[in-house]
Amino acid sequence: MKMRMDHRTAxxxxxxAMLKLEEAASxxxxxxxLYELVKIRASQINGCSFCLDMHVTDTRNLGETEQRLSLIVVWREAPVFTQKERAALALTEAVTRISDAGVPQELYDEVREHFSESEIVALIMAVNAINSWNRLAVTTGMFPGCYNS
Known part of the structure; x- marks a missing residue:
């Protein structure tokens, strides 16, 4: 495989600018x-193999279990996630797919049960950052290990 371009040098x-967004969001x-779970779920939705590989590795390094990592894609059916994590994953999906239905009030109310206003902004910024990275990576043809070649 070959990348279409190296956006870092192009x-x-x-x-x-992307690094500054990531730094601020993080x-x-x-x-x-939780930040990594958000990155994984958005990367799954966006089909970004580079980012998915990176963030699964990062999450493992934080001590996450293989069971939970493999179940993020079906988090609604998996009892291994907390209510707070579920709210964050639901918001991640809604913001990533914002043109489908926006962010319904019911979801926003659920998120408010678990997060302060400041934390909600942090979640939105985390989702924005990973969606931007995903779009950059997918468009330029990045893949796991592309910078190791």
Whole structure:
């Protein structure tokens, strides 16, 4: 496999902007494990193999179990996620697929039960960041290990 282009060298300013978005989103106070679960779920929806591989590895390194990692894709049917994680995953799906139905009030109310307003903004920013990374990676043809070649 070959990437279509290396976005990092094709437009360093664009890459730096993405890094700044990621840095800001990652420092807004979300639990690091929850942050990674959000990244994995959005990457699954967007079909981004590069990001999915990266964030599954990162989540393993945080001590996540193989069972939970394999069940993120079907989190609604898997009793291994907390209510707070479920709310975050539901919001991740709604924001990632925002053109389908927006973010229904019922979902927003559920998220409010588990997160402060500041944390909700942090979740939205986390979803925005990974969706941006996914779109960049998929469009430029990134794949697991592409930078190791």
């Amino acid at each position: 437009n360093p300013a664009g890459f730096q 420092k807004m106070g979300l639990d690091p494990l």
